[in-house]
Amino acid sequence: EAGVTQFPSHSVIEKGQTVTLRCDPISGHDNLYWYRRVMGKEIKFLLHFVKESKQDESGMPNNRFLAERTGGTYSTLKVQPAELEDSGVYFCASSQLQGRIAEAFFGQGTRLTVV
Amino acid sequence: GDSVTQMEGPVTLSEEAFLTINCTYTATGYPSLFWYVQYPGEGLQLLLKATKADDKGSNKGFEATYRKETTSFHLEKGSVQVSDSAVYFCALIRIQGAQKLVFGQGTRLTINP
Numbered sequence: 001e002a003g004v005t006q007f008p009s010h011s012v013i014e015k016g017q018t019v020t021l022r023c024d025p026i027s028g029h030d031n032l033y034w035y036r037r038v039m040g041k042e043i044k045f046l047l048h049f050v051k052e053s054k055q056d057e058s059g060m061p062n063n064r065f066l067a068e069r070t071g072g073t074y075s076t077l078k079v080q081p082a083e084l085e086d087s088g089v090y091f092c093a094s095s096q097l098q099g100r101i102a103e104a105f106f107g108q109g110t111r112l113t114v115v
Numbered sequence: 116g117d118s119v120t121q122m123e124g125p126v127t128l129s130e131e132a133f134l135t136i137n138c139t140y141t142a143t144g145y146p147s148l149f150w151y152v153q154y155p156g157e158g159l160q161l162l163l164k165a166t167k168a169d170d171k172g173s174n175k176g177f178e179a180t181y182r183k184e185t186t187s188f189h190l191e192k193g194s195v196q197v198s199d200s201a202v203y204f205c206a207l208i209r210i211q212g213a214q215k216l217v218f219g220q221g222t223r224l225t226i227n228p
Contacts (some may be wrong), residue, residue, distance in 0.1 A: 004158060035216070040120070042161075043204060043218035056215075091159060102149060102216045106159035 002026065005091050005109035012113045018080040021110045024096030025074070030065055031055075032075050033095075033104060034067060038088035046090075049075060082114045116141040121205050121219035128195055129227050136190040136222050138179075138205035140223045145206040148172075148181055148188040149216070162190075162203070197226045 005024040005074040013019050025032050033092035034046040046065070049071035060067070064083070069075040079086055089111050122137040140146065140195030150162040150172070167182035178190045188205060205219040 004146055036122055037221070040220065043216075044218040045215045090163070093159075102147065102164065108156065108158040
């Protein structure tokens, strides 16, 4: 069974550019989460999808971040325009049962570097 | 708000050494506690968990005991191996309310042969 897959594994962009991160969850998992780890600090929650709906987006830092999950399958996280402080590792996770984040499977993360 | 504090890294040990990575938490009520591990080039993996006070989680030779009185969940292993080199994250989930993982800042562990 394929795990949670994230693309790209690493992205280097200039300040002001746009970047789109993608997450392919495990097939059949309705719940999809985005987290990020900035500058070696703690991993922080960004948002939670249930199928194509945003269940909780309280962790999204500002309106430069846009997450979508069309059709309830893969998800994208777009940063536009990127700022230096957006550099970090972005993790995606998926789980089958709602409210069971502890049983979620995480991807390997996308390392974003904004220069 | 809820928070998790881990010991600062990086931690470097020799093979077969004893490992302790400290973790303390602040939370309302009695959260569930977790240790996650990220090996090089891989995703976060759940290493072990404990859901109530005095529970001991264990996996792959690692152990952690949920200590309510000291609000701690320290990770220990009696004899580390080179393959244990990774980043370790302590985390919690509140029992009530939104199911969000709250992570510590991570501790990078390097084991030298």
